Amino acid sequence: xxxxxxxxxxxxxxxxxxxxxxxxxxxxxxxxxxxxxxxxxxxxxxxxxxxxxxxxxxxxxxxxxxxxxxxxxxxxxxxxxxxxxxxxxxxxxxxxxxxxxxxxxxxxxxx
Amino acid sequence: xxxxxxxxxxxxxxxxxxxxxxxxxxxxxxxxxxxxxxxxxxxxxxxxxxxxxxxxxxxxxxxxxxxxxxxxxxxxxxxxxxxxxxxxxxxxxxxxxxxxxxxxxxxxxxxxxx
Numbered sequence: 001x002x003x004x005x006x007x008x009x010x011x012x013x014x015x016x017x018x019x020x021x022x023x024x025x026x027x028x029x030x031x032x033x034x035x036x037x038x039x040x041x042x043x044x045x046x047x048x049x050x051x052x053x054x055x056x057x058x059x060x061x062x063x064x065x066x067x068x069x070x071x072x073x074x075x076x077x078x079x080x081x082x083x084x085x086x087x088x089x090x091x092x093x094x095x096x097x098x099x100x101x102x103x104x105x106x107x108x109x110x111x
Numbered sequence: 112x113x114x115x116x117x118x119x120x121x122x123x124x125x126x127x128x129x130x131x132x133x134x135x136x137x138x139x140x141x142x143x144x145x146x147x148x149x150x151x152x153x154x155x156x157x158x159x160x161x162x163x164x165x166x167x168x169x170x171x172x173x174x175x176x177x178x179x180x181x182x183x184x185x186x187x188x189x190x191x192x193x194x195x196x197x198x199x200x201x202x203x204x205x206x207x208x209x210x211x212x213x214x215x216x217x218x219x220x221x222x223x224x225x
Contacts, residue, residue: 101153
């Protein structure tokens with residue numbers, strides 16, 4: 001079942017700006033992951049944050065996790081046209097790679 | 112490139128037919144998961160195989176079945192196709208040699224049921 005719900009669901013920004021997406025979920029988790037998908041093709045793993053972590057960075061990506069509010073955010077700094085894609089959060093309740101995905105955020109970065 | 116391949120890329124079937132989709136996992140990966148992604152939606156977990164045994168199943172009927180082979184390639188079979196089965200089907204592999212919990216997705220097979 002769909003667990004994550006991303007907000008906002010569509011975002012259009014200028015190149016160089018920051019993009020922030022939020023995700024909420026309903027049940028307890030072992031970890032939460034963010035993925036990118038270009039043009040309805042395969043998903044690319046971006047970053048994983050474990051339930052005992054609050055913030056994680058990877059290059060231009062920053063992820064936060066608030067387990068008390070059951071929410072996460074993904075920040076992409078200094079966006080590029082190549083960041084245009086759909087972004088999904090996915091929760092892993094038991095650490096067994098059975099992911100529950102949200103509906104996704106469509107991000108368009110205008111050059 | 113994740114090293115996970117899927118075939119075919121596209122497939123068109125009619126209602127009631129059966130279909131087999133194939134996935135070749137990244138070398139050394141012993142776990143494969145299958146997901147269904149309807150247009151405009153996030154992927155939904157179908158089932159997972161670990162060392163040739165089904166290791167968990169999502170909310171999908173029995174007409175969705177799978178196999179994993181000794182070389183860790185796998186198949187997804189769908190019987191009695193319905194129009195609602197039209198979707199992108201994704202497989203993802205993980206296992207020894209990868210970061211904990213990181214799954215590598217294939218490019219998907221787009222199935223259209225007419």
